[in-house]
Amino acid sequence: MTWGLRQVATTPYNIEGIGFIDSLKGWTGGDNGFSFKTLDGGFTWDTIHICPLMDRVFKVNDTMLFATGSQIWRYKDGFIPAIPATRYAWMTCNPNPVKDNLNIDISTSVNTHVMLMVLDNNGNRVSVIDNTDKLKGSYQYHLDTRPLAAGMYYVILKTHEDKQVVRVVVGR
Numbered sequence: 001m002t003w004g005l006r007q008v009a010t011t012p013y014n015i016e017g018i019g020f021i022d023s024l025k026g027w028t029g030g031d032n033g034f035s036f037k038t039l040d041g042g043f044t045w046d047t048i049h050i051c052p053l054m055d056r057v058f059k060v061n062d063t064m065l066f067a068t069g070s071q072i073w074r075y076k077d078g079f080i081p082a083i084p085a086t087r088y089a090w091m092t093c094n095p096n097p098v099k100d101n102l103n104i105d106i107s108t109s110v111n112t113h114v115m116l117m118v119l120d121n122n123g124n125r126v127s128v129i130d131n132t133d134k135l136k137g138s139y140q141y142h143l144d145t146r147p148l149a150a151g152m153y154y155v156i157l158k159t160h161e162d163k164q165v166v167r168v169v170v171g172r
Helices: none
Strands: 015-020 026-030 035-038 046-048 056-059 065-068 072-075 079-083 089-094 101-108 112-120 125-134 137-144 151-158 163-170
Touching: 015 065, 089 151, 089 163, 101 112, 101 151, 112 137, 125 137
Parallel strands: 015 056
Antiparallel strands: 015 026, 026 035, 035 046, 056 065, 065 072, 072 079, 089 101, 101 137, 112 125, 112 151, 151 163
């Protein structure tokens, strides 16, 4: 067996899950809310609009697999949402666009681990705002955006149960 590097997206992208139903047909996805499909064993990938924030793929048998992300999706002759989305975490960021200080409000409906981070438009981690266990409830954070260059950023909230992404524009 040999390994080879394959490009999925033309911009930097954090791949979090990949799975194949057979030797040619597979899917992958991750942080930025896009998913990708290959029909040639991973040599080429096309953007698709299923299973946003895909982070796990589980093959049940030769005709069925499940993918998780912002929802659970089932593949059997095509992807369909298998389970309606249930939110365990919520996040708002304001003002947006922001000049100096961004207010980030999060809420969790269960006790969980919270990772709150900022990525730049290329997918590079700019900062980790929080990475701790939290009790169920609401929390507020303040991010000083003055050191950031003007442009687009992503505030990402990850818990054990959920993931939220908010695109934020830093303007001057």
